[in-house]
Amino acid sequence: MAAPSTNRVEPVGAPDVRREQMLEAAAAVMGERGFSETRIADVARRCDASPALVIYYFGTKDRLLTEALRWSEDRFYALCTAALGALPTARERLELLVHRTCVPDGAGEVPGWGLWFDLWAQALRHQEVAKDRIALDERWRRTIVDVVAHGQDTGELGDVDAKDFAVTFAALIDGLSIQVALVDPEVDPDRAFRIAMGFASDALGVDWRVPAKKRRSSSGR
Amino acid sequence: MAAPSTNRVEPVGAPDVRREQMLEAAAAVMGERGFSETRIADVARRCDASPALVIYYFGTKDRLLTEALRWSEDRFYALCTAALGALPTARERLELLVHRTCVPDGAGEVPGWGLWFDLWAQALRHQEVAKDRIALDERWRRTIVDVVAHGQDTGELGDVDAKDFAVTFAALIDGLSIQVALVDPEVDPDRAFRIAMGFASDALGVDWRVPAKKRRSSSGR
DNA sequence: GTCGGCTGACTGACTGTTCAGTCTAAAGAC
DNA sequence: GTCTTTAGACTGAACAGTCAGTCAGCCGAC
Numbered sequence: 475m476a477a478p479s480t481n482r483v484e485p486v487g488a489p490d491v492r493r494e495q496m497l498e499a500a501a502a503v504m505g506e507r508g509f510s511e512t513r514i515a516d517v518a519r520r521c522d523a524s525p526a527l528v529i530y531y532f533g534t535k536d537r538l539l540t541e542a543l544r545w546s547e548d549r550f551y552a553l554c555t556a557a558l559g560a561l562p563t564a565r566e567r568l569e570l571l572v573h574r575t576c577v578p579d580g581a582g583e584v585p586g587w588g589l590w591f592d593l594w595a596q597a598l599r600h601q602e603v604a605k606d607r608i609a610l611d612e613r614w615r616r617t618i619v620d621v622v623a624h625g626q627d628t629g630e631l632g633d634v635d636a637k638d639f640a641v642t643f644a645a646l647i648d649g650l651s652i653q654v655a656l657v658d659p660e661v662d663p664d665r666a667f668r669i670a671m672g673f674a675s676d677a678l679g680v681d682w683r684v685p686a687k688k689r690r691s692s693s694g695r
Numbered sequence: 696m697a698a699p700s701t702n703r704v705e706p707v708g709a710p711d712v713r714r715e716q717m718l719e720a721a722a723a724v725m726g727e728r729g730f731s732e733t734r735i736a737d738v739a740r741r742c743d744a745s746p747a748l749v750i751y752y753f754g755t756k757d758r759l760l761t762e763a764l765r766w767s768e769d770r771f772y773a774l775c776t777a778a779l780g781a782l783p784t785a786r787e788r789l790e791l792l793v794h795r796t797c798v799p800d801g802a803g804e805v806p807g808w809g810l811w812f813d814l815w816a817q818a819l820r821h822q823e824v825a826k827d828r829i830a831l832d833e834r835w836r837r838t839i840v841d842v843v844a845h846g847q848d849t850g851e852l853g854d855v856d857a858k859d860f861a862v863t864f865a866a867l868i869d870g871l872s873i874q875v876a877l878v879d880p881e882v883d884p885d886r887a888f889r890i891a892m893g894f895a896s897d898a899l900g901v902d903w904r905v906p907a908k909k910r911r912s913s914s915g916r
Numbered sequence: 917g918t919c920g921g922c923t924g925a926c927t928g929a930c931t932g933t934t935c936a937g938t939c940t941a942a943a944g945a946c
Numbered sequence: 947g948t949c950t951t952t953a954g955a956c957t958g959a960a961c962a963g964t965c966a967g968t969c970a971g972c973c974g975a976c
Contacts, residue, residue: 508819510730514931514933515931515932524957525932525957526956527955529932529933529934530955530956534933588820591812591815595729595730595809597877598812611874611879611881641890645873645890647870649868652866653832655819656815656825657825660832661862669863676897735967736966744922746966747924748923751922751923755967756965
């Protein structure tokens, strides 16, 4: 394209687009290689730019990676909330949340688990990332609370403390996701799903148990 | 520095001792700085050796860090099992396990959480570390199973599937620990402890609930 | 004397960042 | 309509710092 002179594959596009491309590329590379193994050159190659241009846009590598982390979080959250709205029952909504997290690495357009591990590791040592991570988890729990509250409004769920449930449920899902992401022989996605929904059943006083060995490649709706 | 002869603080000691010192130093630095921010020079300084000596002992940086990771895991496990043996009841034992994990970073001689995050991140991308991590978690769950089985033998606990409980409980503790390690405003150590023991109470059919606001700086024995 | 633990000085590779300048397209000037 | 100017996206080529790993040799103990 852009025939005569340059031989760019893409028309390059507006600065905003370029920026987004770079963030996406950075998030992707970070997911594959890991935070600190990510080179500016990798990101640049991936979005068809020069390393200098990446610096031109973000100033420093650190800023690029930090922003990419945030961008990825936002994207994950946006995708989740959008998908949630399309589901009618609390049960389906909770199932969706579990699916979105307890997924083997690399599946779907969701940022891989590598990013989460790195996010935690970075949050432990960098103030700014720590703040982001707290906000992200708060949002995540609020999402769970909203799902439960909605279920209570429709009468699907009885009276439980949605906030308490959210804290525990979020922690449980995190823990299960780790096992799934690391391909633990004891905890495959199916089992993780059943454990999570089993806990939700008990805690919320409903019967959402999934019969073992029944489910299969149930891509959330 | 390097006055007349040597001004070593320690008599340096046998090679085995030296090796162990290096592993401990490496684990400590990794916990502080993170896996990939750990420099051989840092480790060397910490155990009062030259960078060249560290390479002399371990060949490559990679080998050093991998071994340090394993060493740290083993140490954590050894400390835990030793402490467990000193406690009579299943309740006290489970409480100990929760304490050992849901602790703010840096407290105690237990390897900090930074190491765990890095372990996960590395396991995601390196076969060898992945194997170690699976073995570690398997050991961890077996520890929980043993505690439960012991409680069932003494009649303290009723009939539950210890393995199922272990998988869920381990995941829950992991998730809670992350929040505690990252100083989440919503999940302090105290709350994490209560949530974990509350879950155990329900799952095991006993009443181990800890009344809120009661506990304080309870350094596990 | 020799052997193994140990070291300082060095190197080679890598990589974030800078910089001087190119190319493009839009905005004015005429 | 054509020429000039300007802004800003973009780049290749260096630069400078960092570090893992090498090497030739020291030194004390057996």
